[in-house]
Structures are given as structure tokens and as C-alpha cells.
Amino acid sequence: MRKKFTEKQIHILDIAEELIAKKGYEGTSVRDICSKANINVAMISYYFGSKEKMMSYLYQYRVLKTRENFSEFADTIKEGKPEMQMKEIIKYIVSQLFKYNYFHGFVTQELRHTENLKDELLDFYQLFVKKLDEVIKKGVASGVFTFTPKPEDILTTIIGSTLFVIRNKNFYELYVPNKNEETYVKEAEKKVRMNLLLSVFAILGYAAD
């Protein structure tokens, strides 16, 4: 059920995503979205069929974009050494979660409304697992990694830790040096990335020389 969206539709989806990530699906009324998007209240039903279908389209749209993005990324690290690849994967996941935190925010919160779509996200996660598995095995084979942790556990740690930081801003900011609103996000991202690098490479038994 792929669909091409007009500019106007994408505009609506952007605003819907932001509001829903902030206030939840039920907490966000069609009127809220339309008012912020400067369109008529009837437009969401008109364009997408219903509020719920709009959610599906929004989800599809983002997953599609994300997959394309990941595809490109995967290409860029194809040639590197395992330790570099692992580092880049961590960096990529963390930055993507921070960048599209709106999306990832509502994915876990609001996916109950689009139960059948979860599969697409699942496929996407498995893509990561597969990639991590490759890298780990290659690293172990080449001797730079000592241990063989489960790739799904590595992914769990990376995504889980990052989302926790994003969602518990007022906890984590206690430990981030620069609390300036502008720079906080960057500092937080950096801190969680460093933590994950340390963590993951420790599990891998990475012997830096």
C-alpha cells in the first residue's frame, strides 16, 4: 500500500507527527493539526480517509524514508574495518534517533493504533541486527573483537539507551555539563554516544592498540 504524497499532504504529516509525538495520538485532535497547518478541518478525512489512516500513512512515509536513508548509510561504510563500521553504526543510530525523535517518540507510544504496521518496523530492526551480526563476525574473524555478543542485544542497548536519554531529558541534563538549551541536545547526544561506544566495545572485547 505505497502512496505518493503531495506537498500539502507532507506538510500535514510533518505537523501531525510533531503534535502526536508531543501530546499523543488521542491527545492530539484533528482540529489541532488542521489549525496549526492552516487548513480546513475536513482535509484530514478528505486527504487520508480518517485520522487513523493518516497515522498509517505517516508511519509508512517515515519508515520508507528511514529505510532509504539507512540504505545509503550502509553503502558508505561498506569498505571499512569492523571497528570503524561498528563505531559508525552506533553514531548513525544515535544521531538518527536524536534527529527524528518526534518519529521515534510516537512509534513506541502510538503504535498500538496501527498494530498491523509494526511488521515494517520489525523488518527495519532486523536489518540493523543483520548488519551488526556481519560486523561482529567479521571483527571476531579478523581478531579485533574477542567476544561474540548477540547482535539483537547490542541493538537493544543502543536504541534503548538513546531513547531513554531523549525521553528523560530532565534526568540526563543533570549530568550534562552545558545546560544551555541550544547546546544541551548536542551535548546529550555526545555523552550517550560516548557511553555506548565504551559499552559496546567493552562487550566486544575490543583490543585497541
Next chain:
Amino acid sequence: MRKKFTEKQIHILDIAEELIAKKGYEGTSVRDICSKANINVAMISYYFGSKEKMMSYLYQYRVLKTRENFSEFADTIKEGKPEMQMKEIIKYIVSQLFKYNYFHGFVTQELRHTENLKDELLDFYQLFVKKLDEVIKKGVASGVFTFTPKPEDILTTIIGSTLFVIRNKNFYELYVPNKNEETYVKEAEKKVRMNLLLSVFAILGYAAD
């Protein structure tokens, strides 16, 4: 503003928590809760003043219980060696999150409704950070730990990873051997706990003999 609750009120809170964790605050109507609790629609206003106040009471009630529970737990590990203490802390946090996943589910999702109460959760997290800090320092001092990672990062990894597993059941269950509905939860909890033990001890540079 502590409050004693009757059995009936606790019954309502239990059901409310479950539904809200599943379907969100706005997604759960007073009628849903009352219908499942076999009580009159007016009772929530009658007992708690309003739906919103019920949320506050629910939150208070759980945080209070959780703090008391943690207090007891902290006593039981007071005497042990750092490595044992760390192991027990991880085990404790993971098991608590699994046990009260309803609560932790709505805490991160629905806290916007009880903004002023967030501080209590913050205090609670800081309790953990403090405890972790003690254990890490003691372990480093006694030589069983080699490195000194930040306690807030350790906590982030533990809670983040566990919550991710809880909330992405149909991802994680792909990697859990026994998919029997009854045993799955236990297996999943065991798997994430093992992962975290490995992970945390690796970061600490724990030298097992």
C-alpha cells in the same frame, strides 16, 4: 499530600494503570476503567475528584511503593562485595521494570499530565545513581573494577535496554528460545539481564577469576 487508599480505590487504580499503560491517558476513557472495574461511571470523580487527579494519586501511590521497595532492597545488599552488589542492582532494576511494566509504561508516556510530579521520579532515579556510584567506587578501591564509568550512564543503559525489550516484545521475542506465551516473559527478562550483566561488567573492567 500523601493519602491512604481503600481496597476499592486500589482496585480502581490497578485497572486504570493497566488500561492507561496500554492505551494511553486520553485513549482510556473513564467509562472504560469503570466498566472493567465493575463500578459506576461516577465513582472516579467521587473517589479521586477527577480523572486527572486519579492519575496523580496513581503516580504517587506507585512511586511511594517503589521507593519503599527500593529501600528494603538496598538494606539487603548493604553487606556484600561490590561485584555482588552490582549484580543484585541490575537484577533488581530489571525485575522491577518487568514486574511493574504497566507503571513504567505510562510513566514515560503519560507524564505530561502530571508535570509537577516528575520531580519525584527524578529523585528516585538519583537514588539509583547514588547507589551505583558508591558501588563503583568501592569496587575500584578494592581493585575488582578497573574502570570508573559514570553511574548515570550505567543506569541509562540498564533502564533503557530493559524498557526497550518490554515495549518491543515482538522484536525481542524473535531471539528468545521459548516463545510459549507463559514462559516468554521470563526468558526475555533473563536474556536482557544476562546482556546487561555482561555489558556493565565489561565496562567496569571486571576481572573475574
Next chain:
Amino acid sequence: MRKKFTEKQIHILDIAEELIAKKGYEGTSVRDICSKANINVAMISYYFGSKEKMMSYLYQYRVLKTRENFSEFADTIKEGKPEMQMKEIIKYIVSQLFKYNYFHGFVTQELRHTENLKDELLDFYQLFVKKLDEVIKKGVASGVFTFTPKPEDILTTIIGSTLFVIRNKNFYELYVPNKNEETYVKEAEKKVRMNLLLSVFAILGYAAD
């Protein structure tokens, strides 16, 4: 359907009257009344059967008292000259309306709820009409009054003017010299009384010598 009331019941009726006169029948909840009377919410149904029946009892109670009161008053002027009697009647009606403005306030506002009871008020008004008729005829017979206006019109003017003043406080107070909250009511009562005396005696063609 006469009824004897206990002190507690009278206490409730007093409070109910005040609140209903202020905020209307529907605007006053049973809870409001019970809360102000420091009694249980169930008491009004318990004592009076229902909120509506309470209204009936309240109405009966006040009309009864008022009739008794008027009876006494009628005795005191029995012996006087017509012009004195007329003066006293005006003074009496005005002062009673001011004194029991709570009651008269809700009588005209809330009588829609006790349609069948209007007869009692009607009887009461007719008592006044009869008395006024007597006085007018006596005065005409004795030559102190020149004209024979209809007694129901005299009553209409007296009650209508007084109630208008009571209910349009912020209009009439513009023309009352002393606006001090304490003395205003007395001044207003005095002013409307003087107006009515002038008015009624003018209609009667009273020739003061």
C-alpha cells in the same frame, strides 16, 4: 397538607431559601444546601422526600407564617381612620417585602416548580385586595378619598414598585443619597415608601387639610 417542622428542618429551609433566592432553584444543588447547613447530602430526601417537595414545604411554611403575620397586622389597624390604615398598609407591605426579600425573590422566580401551590399565594394577595377595598370604600364614604381606584391596581403598584427596587439595586442606588452599604437598604426602602404614599394618595384624591 400542613406539617410541623423540627428545628433542624427549619434550619435547612432557611438556608435553602437564601441560596435559592440568590442562585435559583436549579442553580442551587442539594449538596450546596447540605454543605452550608452542615448536614448529610441524604438529609433533604430523608426529611422532605425530595428537593422539589422541600420547595413545597418551604413555600407552605413561609406563606403560613406570612398569613399569620398579616392577621396580626390587620388587627392592629382595625380601629384607625382610612387614611391612616392605607398608610400603614403601604408601610407594612413594603417593609415585609424588604424583610423577606429572599422569599419574595424566589416566589416569583421559582414558582414554576410548584405550580399547584400558587393558589395559596393567590389567596394571600386577595386578602390584601379585600382589605384595600374596605379601606378605599370607607375612605370614600367618609369623604377623605375622592376617587375609587381598583384595589388590585393599588396592590399591583405597591408590590410591583417595591420588588422592582429590590431586584434592581444597582439602578435604584444611583438615586439614593446614602450609598453606604449598611444604610442603603433602609434609605431605598424609605424612598420607595415615600413614592408609593404620594402615588397612592394622589390616585385616591386624598385631600389633606
Next chain:
Amino acid sequence: MRKKFTEKQIHILDIAEELIAKKGYEGTSVRDICSKANINVAMISYYFGSKEKMMSYLYQYRVLKTRENFSEFADTIKEGKPEMQMKEIIKYIVSQLFKYNYFHGFVTQELRHTENLKDELLDFYQLFVKKLDEVIKKGVASGVFTFTPKPEDILTTIIGSTLFVIRNKNFYELYVPNKNEETYVKEAEKKVRMNLLLSVFAILGYAAD
């Protein structure tokens, strides 16, 4: 905050006014109004924002119309003799109160809901007082009136008496010859008008030749 209303809105306001005058603001539910107006329950909120705001608009609308109406009337009597002017004013006020008795019914009963709007009614009453004052003074100057009663007292008598008659139908109808429902109202209006003419001209010491 003046507002133009559509025909549909005016239709709703008419029905709302009638019901509220009869049963009070709290006694009249939004459902009552909508049911009688054959519209959806949501329409009152949709058109006016809320039930309470509807009251304000209704009030504004009627006061505005009434002021315009009075303005026109004032023009028509500009040229006449004082005694003719006085007669016309009485006739006008009485007929207006009878015509718009719904409005005047709820104005005194329900103005607690639109506290801040009372001033507009006050202004309106003062317009009458001013006009009466002019007429009285002119009459006294030209010698047709002997006395100088206070204009606010004249207004009080006129409005008070008329409203009393309107609100105590089953009292006054005892004295109105033709009790036929159709003609009663006209007869009652006539009777109270005659009474007021007599009354007011007597107070003015009008010397008819």
C-alpha cells in the same frame, strides 16, 4: 463586542430566550433548546462557543434592538406636548414589556450569569429617566403639571407594576373582564396601562380641563 447573527442563530436565540424566561438558565438544558429548535446538541457550542456565551449574545442582541427601538420611538414624540409625551412613554414602556416579556423575564432572573453586562441595562434605564425628567420639567414649566416627582420613581412604578402583572398572570386575570386566552393579554395590558396613566398623572397633579 457587537456581533452580526445569521438567521439560524437568531432562531436559536429566540427559542433559548423563551425557554430560559420560562424555566430559568440552569433549568433549561442545551438539549432542551436544541430539541425545540430542531438542531443538533453541538450547535450551541458551535455557534456561540458555550451556553454561557449564548446568554451574553442573547442579552446583547436584545438590548441593542431595544435601544434602537427606543431611539426611534423618542423621535416620534419629540414634537408633542408634555402630557401627550408622558402618555406615549407610559404606553410605549408597557407595550414593550408585554411584547418582549420573555426578555424582561429573564433579565431580572438570570442576570447573575452575565454580571458584567448589567451596565448596559442600567444605561438603558437611565435613558428613560432622562427622558421622563425632561418631560416632567417641561410640563411643570408650561403649567400642565403641578408637582415634580422624581423621574426614577415614576419609572420604577411603570416598570414594576407592569412586570408584576406579567408575572402574576393568575392573580391579575381575576380582575380582567374577558378571560379568553387570546384577548386576556390585551385586556391586561390595557388595564395596567390605564392604571398607570391615572397614577402617574395624579402624581404629576395634571389638571385636565
Next chain:
DNA sequence: AATGAATGAGCGTTCATTCAT
């Protein structure tokens, strides 16, 4: 292709009243 008016269902809450004690 797009709108604004209008709808019916459902929301959280309050109501007068009843019930068990």
C-alpha cells in the same frame, strides 16, 4: 478540489436520589 456547516457519538463531570448499615 476544497470548504465550512452540521452531525451523532462519546467525553468527564455533577446531579438528586437510594441503599445498606
Next chain:
DNA sequence: CATGAATGAACGCTCATTCAT
């Protein structure tokens, strides 16, 4: 005799959606 817990109906209002244009 009196209470406080509990009820079902109704409240004003907002919702996502549909309809007529």
C-alpha cells in the same frame, strides 16, 4: 434516627467525520 457510599441519568461540551455546495 441518621449516615456516607453508591447509583443512573443527565449535564455542557468536544470529537472525528460527513454533507451540500
